[in-house]
Amino acid sequence: MDADRAAWEQRSVVRVVPPVEPRKLAKVPFVELADGRLQGVVSSGSDIERVYVSSITAGTHALSCSTNNNRPCGALHGYACKHIHQLADEAVLQYGLDRVSRYLGVEVPEGQSLMSAIKGPVERTPAAVVFSRFLRHLAYLEVPDSTEPLAELHWFPATRAVR
Numbered sequence: 001m002d003a004d005r006a007a008w009e010q011r012s013v014v015r016v017v018p019p020v021e022p023r024k025l026a027k028v029p030f031v032e033l034a035d036g037r038l039q040g041v042v043s044s045g046s047d048i049e050r051v052y053v054s055s056i057t058a059g060t061h062a063l064s065c066s067t068n069n070n071r072p073c074g075a076l077h078g079y080a081c082k083h084i085h086q087l088a089d090e091a092v093l094q095y096g097l098d099r100v101s102r103y104l105g106v107e108v109p110e111g112q113s114l115m116s117a118i119k120g121p122v123e124r125t126p127a128a129v130v131f132s133r134f135l136r137h138l139a140y141l142e143v144p145d146s147t148e149p150l151a152e153l154h155w156f157p158a159t160r161a162v163r
Contacts, residue, residue, distance in 0.1 A: 020096040028090035030134040033103045037125070038091050041068070041134045042083040052083040053127035058104045061120030068131040076122055080115055088114045 023031075031040035039055035052073055054065040065073035065083050075081035080088075091100045092114055101108045101117070108117045 019094045021093045023090055023093045028086050030137060031087060031091050031094050032133070033095065033100070038087065038100060038104060039130045040087050040090070041131065042086050045082070053130045054083045054087045055125055055130070056084065056088065056104060056118060056120065057123065061104065061106065061118050062123035063120050064123055064125040066124065066127050068127050070127055072124065078122060080118065085115055088118070
């Protein structure tokens with residue numbers, strides 16, 4: 001057993017994979033590849049108290065964008081709004097173009113952006129699940145650093161319990 005593995009086994013958390021490139025968290029504070037979609041939370045450019053939940057569905061490339069309380073984005077009319085463009089750009093910074101395009105099932109021509117290859121219909125999806133996950137992530141930012149396990153995550157098996 002090497003020293004790196006021994007150190008990992010003694011920590012209560014696993015190291016998070018760093019982003020491919022640095023991201024601007026003020027504009028797109030939350031981005032994930034989950035539930036068959038590229039989805040996330042995008043800050044409003046005009047109102048500091050408003051955020052949008054935007055997504056691109058894998059396979060169909062259906063586009064969705066609404067406020068966190070399900071009011072539709074006024075700029076989503078058959079083509080991607082700026083919130084979806086910002087989400088896609090930040091996803092590429094976070095995960096890399098290859099991983100995002102593979103997840104969405106789209107071929108991006110050499111030298112092109114992800115959004116140049118996305119041509120999907122508008123399909124409204126509820127914002128609540130994504131926004132709830134975003135709020136959960138924010139709550140973890142307020143937890144003080146500790147090597148002790150979090151009571152909320154007690155259902156994770158001990159490091160050596162599962163092989």
